[in-house]
Amino acid sequence: MYCIPTLQDIPELSKDVLKSAVLYAQNNVPRKTYLVLASFCGAAVIGYLWVQQKWKYWERKGVPGPKPSFKDIGNTRSTFRDHGTQLGKDFPMDAVGIYIFGVTPALVIRDPVIWKEVCVKKFHNFTTGGRTSANYLFGKISPDFLTVAEGPKWKRLRSTIAPFFSGNNLKEICLIINDLFEYFDEKFIPENDETDVNAKDFASNFSLRAILASGFAINAKENEELAEDLYKHASILFEVDWKQATKSMMLPKWLRFKLNVTSYPHSTDVFFRNIISDIIENGKKNGKKNLITLMAENIIDESEELTASKGFTKGEILAQALIFQFAGQDTTANVLSFFLFALSHKPELQDEIRGLLEETDLSYDGLKKVKFLDACIKETQRYFTFLFFLREADEDCEVAGVKVEKGSSVMFLPKTVHRNPDYYPNPDAFDPHRFDNNESNTLQDDYWFGFGIGPRACPAVRWAFVAIKIFIANVLVKYDVLPGENAPAMDEVNALFRGAKVTTNKPMPIRFRKRS
Ligand code: HEM
Numbered sequence: 001m002y003c004i005p006t007l008q009d010i011p012e013l014s015k016d017v018l019k020s021a022v023l024y025a026q027n028n029v030p031r032k033t034y035l036v037l038a039s040f041c042g043a044a045v046i047g048y049l050w051v052q053q054k055w056k057y058w059e060r061k062g063v064p065g066p067k068p069s070f071k072d073i074g075n076t077r078s079t080f081r082d083h084g085t086q087l088g089k090d091f092p093m094d095a096v097g098i099y100i101f102g103v104t105p106a107l108v109i110r111d112p113v114i115w116k117e118v119c120v121k122k123f124h125n126f127t128t129g130g131r132t133s134a135n136y137l138f139g140k141i142s143p144d145f146l147t148v149a150e151g152p153k154w155k156r157l158r159s160t161i162a163p164f165f166s167g168n169n170l171k172e173i174c175l176i177i178n179d180l181f182e183y184f185d186e187k188f189i190p191e192n193d194e195t196d197v198n199a200k201d202f203a204s205n206f207s208l209r210a211i212l213a214s215g216f217a218i219n220a221k222e223n224e225e226l227a228e229d230l231y232k233h234a235s236i237l238f239e240v241d242w243k244q245a246t247k248s249m250m251l252p253k254w255l256r257f258k259l260n261v262t263s264y265p266h267s268t269d270v271f272f273r274n275i276i277s278d279i280i281e282n283g284k285k286n287g288k289k290n291l292i293t294l295m296a297e298n299i300i301d302e303s304e305e306l307t308a309s310k311g312f313t314k315g316e317i318l319a320q321a322l323i324f325q326f327a328g329q330d331t332t333a334n335v336l337s338f339f340l341f342a343l344s345h346k347p348e349l350q351d352e353i354r355g356l357l358e359e360t361d362l363s364y365d366g367l368k369k370v371k372f373l374d375a376c377i378k379e380t381q382r383y384f385t386f387l388f389f390l391r392e393a394d395e396d397c398e399v400a401g402v403k404v405e406k407g408s409s410v411m412f413l414p415k416t417v418h419r420n421p422d423y424y425p426n427p428d429a430f431d432p433h434r435f436d437n438n439e440s441n442t443l444q445d446d447y448w449f450g451f452g453i454g455p456r457a458c459p460a461v462r463w464a465f466v467a468i469k470i471f472i473a474n475v476l477v478k479y480d481v482l483p484g485e486n487a488p489a490m491d492e493v494n495a496l497f498r499g500a501k502v503t504t505n506k507p508m509p510i511r512f513r514k515r516s
Pocket residue numbers: 119129146147148158211323324325327328329331332333335387389390450451452453454455456457458459460461463464
């Protein structure tokens with residue numbers, strides 16, 4: 001129990017000091033300062049009471065959950081720190097009430113079957129991942145992003161994008177990524193096999209270039225200057241100034257759009273607008289397939305925005321080009337870096353993959369046959385789970401026996417399934433063979449959530465598998481991957497969320513040794 005000290009509790013000397021301080025303040029501090037101080041204290045008390053009231057939400061509903069605190073920003077830090085592992089141990093029920101990002105109530109679903117129901121059967125109740133202020137960091141273009149769009153607009157964008165990742169298109173894109181590997185190898189894989197490379201930085205460098213090469217068909221081997229410019233501007237997109245972003249998130253959405261407050265500089269906006277216009281104009285002529293030219297084949301006029309069932313306006317093409325980088329760069333880099341790190345600890349796994357690669361070439365069709373690589377990607381995403389899922393209720397409904405009110409969130413932390421012996425025997429062992437005969441099942445798997453599930457699942461899953469397979473296959477043919485100096489063991493590494501990106505609690509140094 002807390003108690004407020006009385007004057008009697010204060011020793012004589014301190015009383016004298018206190019009296020002198022009050023006297024000094026009375027004589028020297030202007031009246032205005034008192035008023036400001038009093039208002040500040042008043043606002044703090046009102047804020048404190050408001051937060052305490054908000055934190056009664058789950059208690060009022062009778063839903064169990066951990067106690068929130070200011071230090072924990074509700075229950076945010078403790079939940080994300082271990083991806084809900086401790087939460088699951090403390091509250092082993094189907095649904096648990098927590099507060100994320102401060103005071104937002106979120107119902108954490110622990111049963112994968114119930115989560116699947118939310119994403120698929122109850123999709124009409126949960127059509128978005130949430131309508132938070134952070135969705136609009138990119139300014140007035142943000143509502144055009146596939147990740148943010150809603151209703152018929154989202155359906156139109158999504159159904160137009162889906163065929164881009166067909167086998168035929170991926171075959172061409174595969175050639176671009178194979179070319180990119182050659183360039184990347186020359187520039188970024190150190191000659192010296194005793195040089196440590198940070199797996200995440202290394203993978204981020206490749207994944208952004210691979211998305212840009214596929215998206216814009218700009219081949220670094222042919223046009224290095226333009227490719228590097230593109231890389232520079234795309235990297236700027238990720239250098240979100242969070243102080244600036246937090247300030248802009250405080251402005252109402254309409255004002256942000258009116259002033260077009262974005263998290264990246266105007267020059268980057270202009271660069272992308274110009275390059276996309278150029279590709280739309282010239283892409284048709286040079287016939288090279290890339291995501292922009294594919295979108296440009298489906299161009300519609302702004303007047304058709306509300307009526308068309310397929311196609312993009314010019315503005316929407318720019319939006320998708322940016323969101324592909326944002327949604328795809330860090331995610332792909334995470335899987336790639338964890339995969340490389342796992343390989344560095346498992347030379348026998350490298351040999352097994354090499355053995356399979358000897359029987360094929362590194363083309364799209366060739367790699368398609370190496371299903372074990374798909375299994376390795378799935379196992380990497382299971383073992384090093386780094387994602388969580390959110391859905392916002394569009395109307396009042398019921399989930400896991402709890403009434404979920406319109407506007408509130410439901411959440412799923414897949415690590416609680418991925419590392420759970422009820423679903424995966426011996427879950428702490430890294431064993432890609434657990435996916436034998438189930439290598440390519442990625443969006444329907446009952447207990448694997450690497451790319452989400454249901455209509456909002458990742459549209460680029462096939463691209464991601466192809467890009468990762470090409471990269472790993474090329475690396476393993478040429479190099480042995482080794483752990484760097486003081487590399488942590490695999491089970492010492494955990495994914496952590498930092499702003500819009502994922503990092504790890506410990507760096508993952510690796511090395512490359514050229515094979516003879
Ligand atoms: C290994 C790499 C990737 C992983 C692990 C990944 C994972 C995911 C996940 C988990 C979701 C959300 C699913 C949900 O909420 O249920 C998602 C959505 C999305 N991803 Fe990916 N992704 C990857 C690569 C990419 C790439 C390369 C692109 C673009 C070229 C991309 C574009 C998107 C988009 C646009 C959405 C939003 C879809 C919508 O709201 O309709 N992703 N991704």
